Amino acid sequence: MAPDPTTLHGGSLLIAWQLTNKRVLIVGGGDVASGRLESALVADANVTLVAPAPLHLLTQELVDLLPDRITWHDREFQDSDLLVDPAEQKYVSMVFTAIDSFPESQRIARLCNDLRIPVNAADIPALCDFYFGSQVRSGPLQVLVSTNGKSPKLANLIRKRIESVIPPETAEAIENVGKLRERIKERAPGVGGQVSKKRMRWMVDLCGKWSMEDLACLDDETMGALVDGGWEKGIVPAPTDVMGEKALQSNGHALNGSAKGEPERRHAGVTPVVAAFVAGALLSGLTVLSRLRR
Ligand SMILES: C[C@@]1(CC(=O)O)c2cc3[nH]c(cc4nc(cc5[nH]c(cc(n2)[C@H]1CCC(=O)O)[C@@](C)(CC(=O)O)[C@@H]5CCC(=O)O)C(CC(=O)O)=C4CCC(=O)O)c(CCC(=O)O)c3CC(=O)O
Numbered sequence: 653m654a655p656d657p658t659t660l661h662g663g664s665l666l667i668a669w670q671l672t673n674k675r676v677l678i679v680g681g682g683d684v685a686s687g688r689l690e691s692a693l694v695a696d697a698n699v700t701l702v703a704p705a706p707l708h709l710l711t712q713e714l715v716d717l718l719p720d721r722i723t724w725h726d727r728e729f730q731d732s733d734l735l736v737d738p739a740e741q742k743y744v745s746m747v748f749t750a751i752d753s754f755p756e757s758q759r760i761a762r763l764c765n766d767l768r769i770p771v772n773a774a775d776i777p778a779l780c781d782f783y784f785g786s787q788v789r790s791g792p793l794q795v796l797v798s799t800n801g802k803s804p805k806l807a808n809l810i811r812k813r814i815e816s817v818i819p820p821e822t823a824e825a826i827e828n829v830g831k832l833r834e835r836i837k838e839r840a841p842g843v844g845g846q847v848s849k850k851r852m853r854w855m856v857d858l859c860g861k862w863s864m865e866d867l868a869c870l871d872d873e874t875m876g877a878l879v880d881g882g883w884e885k886g887i888v889p890a891p892t893d894v895m896g897e898k899a900l901q902s903n904g905h906a907l908n909g910s911a912k913g914e915p916e917r918r919h920a921g922v923t924p925v926v927a928a929f930v931a932g933a934l935l936s937g938l939t940v941l942s943r944l945r946r
């Protein structure tokens with residue numbers, strides 16, 4: 653079916669921005685700044701925080717706990733805070749303002765706009781390069797709920813609904829698949845060409861055939877057995893072939909409404925809720941689109 657150009661607008665770019673070893677400047681030390689600080693730390697950023705004492709309680713705790721990762725300046729913002737290294741005219745990688753002075757927040761955001769430093773000004777969407785969203789985090793899993801600035805409170809409520817339907821073993825399963833991908837890359841190194849194709853096919857097969865519960869049960873030894881038993885032949889062994897009794901146990905757990913080898917039927921208690929939610933989201937998306945087209 654040909655793409656429908658009328659649907660290709662009205663959103664924002666959803667990406668997972670990498671901040672490791674980059675410096676983020678946070679201006680403000682209140683409740684909103686404390687959320688921004690947590691977001692920057694989770695993303696492994698180095699943080700400069702500029703705000704006069706007293707700080708929000710959580711922020712103060714984080715500053716005390718992580719002095720190597722957070723540099724706090726107990727004062728108001730100065731323009732030179734945008735520079736990481738004044739000698740080299742090197743700027744910070746990102747700025748979040750969360751202060752209670754609209755004119756100053758606006759001024760800082762405009763400075764950043766001029767310098768092309770990506771900026772979020774908590775209360776001035778028009779000057780933001782990006783918005784925050786409501787976040788679901790479980791280990792490496794990250795879900796961002798955004799209403800594209802239309803309703804932050806609804807984003808918060810939708811996030812809570814999503815959180816309630818994510819199976820508890822998801823984080824462990826993702827961690828294990830991450831380790832497996834590394835192991836396969838060690839065994840068959842190289843990028844692109846046939847080796848990449850084989851790796852990708854094997855990983856797609858594995859993720860399709862094994863349940864979250866089974867993947868979550870893998871350990872170093874069973875991972876080795878899985879790779880040894882299947883990688884060279886290009887097949888994915890069944891969980892019972894690799895884990896024996898252990899797989900049977902996870903199978904028993906998963907059998908509460910689902911069958912082995914039919915991953916799409918797993919978490920049967922949860923699936924209707926997810927389906928209802930996705931259907932609801934699609935419906936509201938369509939409603940918004942139909943409104944936009946009027
Ligand atoms: C555009 C955006 C820019 C940005 O801040 O990045 C923005 C802007 C504004 N928020 C305002 C108000 C509120 N914000 C919250 C809460 C959150 N706001 C967040 C994001 C965003 N807020 C971005 C778009 C998000 C999206 O696209 O959906 C969340 C999701 C993430 C986070 O901030 O970390 C976090 C929930 C986190 C969680 O729970 O997990 C609440 C709820 C509460 O406080 O309980 C209220 C009061 C109720 C309400 O208004 O809904 C106002 C003042 C409006 C006014 O003056 O009336 C503005 C300015 C404006 O709209 O002009």
Ligand SMILES: NC(=O)C1=CN([C@@H]2O[C@H](COP(=O)(O)OP(=O)(O)OC[C@H]3O[C@@H](n4cnc5c(N)ncnc54)[C@H](O)[C@@H]3O)[C@@H](O)[C@H]2O)C=CC1
Pocket residue numbers: 679680681682683684685702703704706707708727728729750751752753756773774775804
């Ligand atoms: N997600 C969003 O977009 C939301 C935005 N807001 C807005 O975010 C802003 C901050 O909210 P809160 O944290 O609740 O406010 P707050 O009043 O608790 O904290 C403001 C902080 O900014 C500091 N500050 C003020 N001027 C400063 C300057 N020039 N330099 C450095 N620090 C300075 C203060 O010392 C204080 O630590 C408010 O304008 C609020 O309306 C509020 C809720 C949600």
